[in-house]
Amino acid sequence: MSATAVDDTITAPALRVVPGTLRGAGRMVERSILVYRRTWLIIVSGFFEPLFYLLSIRIGFGALVGDVQTPNGPVDYAVFVAPALMASSAMNGAVYDSTMNIFFKLKHARLYETVLSTPLGPSAVAIGEITWALMRGVLYSVAFLGCMAALGMVISWWALLALPACVLIGLAFASAGMAVTTYMRGWNDFEFIPAATLPMFVLSATFYPVSSYGGLSWVVQLSPLYHGVALVRAACLGEGSWGLLGHVTVLAVMTVIGLRVASRRIGTLLLT
Amino acid sequence: MPVIAARSVHKSFGEFEAVRGVDFEVARGEFFGFLGPNGAGKSSLMRMIGCVSPVTSGELRIFDLDPNVDGAAIRSRMGVVPQTDNLDQELTLLENLVMYGRYFDIPRRECRDRARELLEFVQLADRADSRVEPLSGGMKRRLTIARSLMNRPELLLLDEPTTGLDPQARHVLWERLYRLKEQGVTLALTTHYMDEAEQLCDRLVVMDRGRIVAEGTPRGLIVEHSTREVLELRLLSTTPDDIAERLAPIGERVEVLPDRVLVYAHDGEAALASVHQLGIEPLASLVRRSSLEDVFLRLTGRSLVE
Ligand SMILES: Nc1ncnc2c1ncn2[C@@H]1O[C@H](COP(=O)(O)OP(=O)(O)OP(=O)(O)O)[C@@H](O)[C@H]1O
Ligand SMILES: [Mg+2]
Numbered sequence: 001m002s003a004t005a006v007d008d009t010i011t012a013p014a015l016r017v018v019p020g021t022l023r024g025a026g027r028m029v030e031r032s033i034l035v036y037r038r039t040w041l042i043i044v045s046g047f048f049e050p051l052f053y054l055l056s057i058r059i060g061f062g063a064l065v066g067d068v069q070t071p072n073g074p075v076d077y078a079v080f081v082a083p084a085l086m087a088s089s090a091m092n093g094a095v096y097d098s099t100m101n102i103f104f105k106l107k108h109a110r111l112y113e114t115v116l117s118t119p120l121g122p123s124a125v126a127i128g129e130i131t132w133a134l135m136r137g138v139l140y141s142v143a144f145l146g147c148m149a150a151l152g153m154v155i156s157w158w159a160l161l162a163l164p165a166c167v168l169i170g171l172a173f174a175s176a177g178m179a180v181t182t183y184m185r186g187w188n189d190f191e192f193i194p195a196a197t198l199p200m201f202v203l204s205a206t207f208y209p210v211s212s213y214g215g216l217s218w219v220v221q222l223s224p225l226y227h228g229v230a231l232v233r234a235a236c237l238g239e240g241s242w243g244l245l246g247h248v249t250v251l252a253v254m255t256v257i258g259l260r261v262a263s264r265r266i267g268t269l270l271l272t
Numbered sequence: 273m274p275v276i277a278a279r280s281v282h283k284s285f286g287e288f289e290a291v292r293g294v295d296f297e298v299a300r301g302e303f304f305g306f307l308g309p310n311g312a313g314k315s316s317l318m319r320m321i322g323c324v325s326p327v328t329s330g331e332l333r334i335f336d337l338d339p340n341v342d343g344a345a346i347r348s349r350m351g352v353v354p355q356t357d358n359l360d361q362e363l364t365l366l367e368n369l370v371m372y373g374r375y376f377d378i379p380r381r382e383c384r385d386r387a388r389e390l391l392e393f394v395q396l397a398d399r400a401d402s403r404v405e406p407l408s409g410g411m412k413r414r415l416t417i418a419r420s421l422m423n424r425p426e427l428l429l430l431d432e433p434t435t436g437l438d439p440q441a442r443h444v445l446w447e448r449l450y451r452l453k454e455q456g457v458t459l460a461l462t463t464h465y466m467d468e469a470e471q472l473c474d475r476l477v478v479m480d481r482g483r484i485v486a487e488g489t490p491r492g493l494i495v496e497h498s499t500r501e502v503l504e505l506r507l508l509s510t511t512p513d514d515i516a517e518r519l520a521p522i523g524e525r526v527e528v529l530p531d532r533v534l535v536y537a538h539d540g541e542a543a544l545a546s547v548h549q550l551g552i553e554p555l556a557s558l559v560r561r562s563s564l565e566d567v568f569l570r571l572t573g574r575s576l577v578e
Contacts, residue, residue, distance in 0.1 A: 020344065023377065024375075027371075027374050027375050027377075030371070030374060031360075031363075031371050031374075034363060034367055034371060035362045035363065109360070109361055109362070110358040111358075111360060113324075113354075113358050114358045114359075114360065114372075115375060116324055117322055117324055117347060117352045117354070118347060118348075118372065118375035118376055118423075119344040119345070119347050119348040119375065119376060119377070120344075120375050121343075121344060270324070271324055271325060271326065272285070272325055
């Protein structure tokens with residue numbers, strides 16, 4: 001057994017890092033698929049969540065509230081709120097995947113320790129895990145959109161653009177979530193997560209247009225979820241504008257910073 | 273060109289220095305051992321060689337590469353058995369091996385073939401589709417060893433590989449390790465077991481508190497630091513305080529341990545006769561050849577296994 005698995009030639013690392021990292025990230029995704037192949041029911045059960053959400057606004061309080069004024073005219077309240085719920089659900093899924101799941105693998109299963117003793121590095125781990133969270137997120141977003149369509153809450157084909165918007169939301173929150181998780185000392189610290197996501201859920205123009213927040217609308221701007229809601233809502237209502245690029249930028253910056261911090265921290269935590 | 277070359281390697285964790293400047297070289301195809309008590313710094317050193325722990329200062333080269341720069345390339349040619357098993361609890365035995373091979377970019381089909389072969393090698397083939405959790409400690413250890421061979425390493429790092437194995441499994445493993453050596457694999461092993469080190473290692477270093485206190489072949493170390501034979505005496509339940517003084521003229525050296533007294537002498541039987549002449553009647557006595565344990569005791573004043 002003296003043959004090598006990987007050829008002996010060593011090229012300058014700078015040239016190899018990117019393709020190598022992506023290939024490594026692919027391996028992490030492969031592992032997740034292997035694990036979830038057995039527990040696909042958990043994934044399927046997640047599909048029912050949007051249905052409950054949407055039914056509650058359709059037949060619940062949505063029926064009590066009238067139309068909402070948007071720049072393009074009035075829309076049905078359910079049509080107005082559904083995209084915000086879709087965006088929030090993308091956030092919640094990503095946060096869950098990147099906090100609880102990652103913490104478990106980091107501290108208890110010691111999975112990353114194993115992986116880092118192979119040629120894979122911390123960035124491959126971070127990118128791979130986030131990619132997997134996104135793949136699940138896309139499935140849920142498709143289900144969400146399907147439910148919305150079935151319940152008559154989709155009014156234009158532009159709504160398909162809500163899918164990439166949700167991917168971006170997932171990316172931003174999974175990266176940030178993973179970065180935050182690397183600072184957690186124990187399960188107790190997870191109580192802070194709802195303390196961050198719940199106010200965001202309420203303060204992100206979810207249930208009212210941003211104009212109705214009046215003088216407090218700048219607070220809404222601070223919520224990353226707001227930028228996600230704005231994108232998904234614009235897609236679903238078919239309201240394109242250059243201003244959307246601002247929202248994309250906010251989420252993209254959050255992704256880049258989150259990923260950087262997460263991979264650096266995984267390195268410092270495990271490569272001691 | 274040595275496979276591992278360490279020059280004045282240090283490792284600190286905050287204020288604490290776990291490895292305090294070690295120098296050694298491991299040649300290609302050599303079976304090299306690190307012997308030392310708990311906390312000697314063996315695992316810290318192994319982790320640095322494994323490129324999962326940065327060297328604090330000094331120079332470490334593996335395959336003539338720098339771990340800081342070419343860590344991934346080095347790791348791809350190396351197999352690692354860490355001190356504590358970190359198997360993937362969410363996968364089966366077979367999947368553990370296959371997935372590990374995949375991290376090395378080995379094609380899936382090849383991974384499956386190697387995994388089956390290695391499960392056979394560590395006698396776990398019948399458990400291929402079981403989860404890891406219900407395995408016994410020794411079985412997990414064997415699986416970890418199988419896993420370390422998935423990438424057909426040129427260099428194998430074994431951190432106490434046989435801890436938790438029953439004697440039979442240990443001997444089987446020794447035999448397998450020997451076969452790897454014959455195939456040209458370089459092996460680095462840490463252990464508390466003297467017999468393991470004596471049996472397997474071509475050359476070894478004795479570590480204590482972060483330093484190397486001796487280096488050589490197992491035989492050479494014994495010749496250099498101990499006498500040919502040792503007389504072990506078990507005395508009364510409480511050892512008299514002046515026993516060392518009284519026995520001193522008999523051997524070259526006397527060690528008083530909590531449960532026994534060791535007299536180092538070229539001829540153990542003759543030493544025993546002298547003990548009787550002195551009017552000391554031990555409860556039990558034993559004459560044996562010197563071992564690495566004695567070398568260790570000599571060098572550090574402490575026994576290796578408490
Ligand atoms: N991550 C760490 N942080 C702080 N101290 C550490 C860390 N790892 C090891 N040490 C300390 O370094 C010293 C050497 O530990 P190491 O694990 O290398 O010893 P060892 O020779 O492998 O011992 P054993 O035979 O018990 O496995 C110990 O005092 C240990 O407490
Ligand atoms: Mg150790």
